[in-house]
Amino acid sequence: MASNINTIYNIQGAKAALQEEQKWADDDKEYLHSVIKMPSGWENTYTLMHHANPASWRLVKQKKEDDEAEEAEEVIFTLQGVVDGKNLPPILEDPKVPRNKAHFLQQSITLSGLKTTTFEETLTALQEMYTVISRQFPEGRLLPWQPGPTVLGEGGSITLSNRYFTKRSEGQQMQSTPFSTNIDPKKILTRMLTSSLIHTEENEVQYFMRQADLARNFKYSTGNPQNFRIGDIVEVQFSLVVYHMRTEHYILKPMLYSIALLEGKFGNELAKQQLSTTPLAAPTRTLKRKIGYMVTEDENRMRQGEDRPQQKKNKSSVDGDMVSFESTSNGVAKMSLD
Known part of the structure; x- marks a missing residue:
């Protein structure tokens, strides 16, 4: 499948466009690839802190000595990449999962970097951060994190996800919020809410569309999750969260919070190419039908x-x-x- 898509996807064009996006760094955003280049070391800038609601460990910014009263701020990273795979809403069919497994349902997106330097440095930074974070837990208890395979181009990939539900026992002080119609138009997820499951702001992923003029003045508008396609260039915002599993192990998870569509041209081209290479269906037998007045x-x-x-x-x-x-x-x- 990968080789077939790679023969029709404009890898070089998408790679050049992605590299151009990676040049425009925003001073207000945290980029994971720059973590390993911090002069004082990222360990002196970020710290892992236990969070009660929901129960987890979060990477937060180190407080200054005179900011003891200030609330800790979670680190939100920004990453540009190409959509290599996705499992995004809207939910149009019953997922048919047991009620006791419903909290595992999630929306996710997999990004590849087409072997761009910035993206590969991001994957390296994640592996190094995993090594340091693993020291906060008993040896061998934090499950290994490795980049995933890619469908488009070469290099590694990263999958970011967010669950639709939180266990009430893990978010006792959190308020339940309704699902938006873009996510749950048929109320399938809404009907799955129980006394033990809630949908909170923590479970929400925001979607955006970006418009830009020739001077690269950007304007963002609210998007729809069904607008995203394989091959699109996007920007995601996420955090690094550690959860305690039901076993004695822990897992490091890139938690997805937003996706913004930067460039849909390459995804559109891929869809057209796939359509043109799809063989026509064999002719079917004639059907008789009487209609009229x-x-x-x-x-x-x-x-x-x-x-x-x-x-x-x-x-x-x-x-x-x-x-x-x-x-x-x-x-x-x-x-x-x-």
């Missing part, structure tokens, strides 16, 4: 060019005939009179 005999004679004398009819007879059409598989309708 009752028409009068005078109209029938006019259609047939006849001048038949009117015949006397019984009261029980119908003053008209049925015009019907026989539909064929090639889309041509043959008209007949019954």
